[in-house]
């Protein structure tokens with residue numbers, strides 16, 4: 001199997017998502033630091049589902065040719081101001097340091113956000129052996 005889907009509704013699900021990612025990353029020549037970068041991104045984005053999207057979302061990850069792609073999808077209220085959220089500034093809705101989203105973007109090689117009042121979908125890729 002080269003993909004796995006995890007429903008995100010509690011803190012434990014974050015760890016299930018992380019172990020899925022670790023399992024897949026072992027199969028490609030990812031450096032230790034690249035693996036850590038993906039772990040941090042996955043924990044921040046899945047935690048955002050718990051903090052900002054009514055604790056209901058789906059994490060999906062798969063091995064693609066020479067990389068790992070993951071998706072975090074929720075049907076929460078959406079990211080009100082994406083530019084501000086990506087700037088890494090702490091806002092009134094911040095539950096943490098406000099660096100989760102901007103950090104995740106910086107740590108991954110490809111990063112796309114689609115967000116509306118009906119929810120948020122983030123797709124990110126890390127290439128192996130770069």
Ligand SMILES: Nc1ncnc2c1ncn2[C@@H]1O[C@H](COP(=O)(O)OP(=O)(O)O)[C@@H](O)[C@H]1O
Pocket residue numbers: 044048049051052053074076077078079080085088091093094095096097098099100101102120
């Ligand atoms: N999945 C999401 N749904 C709705 N809003 C979100 C989501 N993820 C992030 N946000 C918004 O973007 C802001 C920045 O997110 P982040 O950088 O992770 O900081 P923090 O979680 O510490 O507030 C959050 O404060 C929140 O307003």
Ligand SMILES: [Mg+2]
Pocket residue numbers: 044047048051096098099100101
């Ligand atoms: Mg966060």
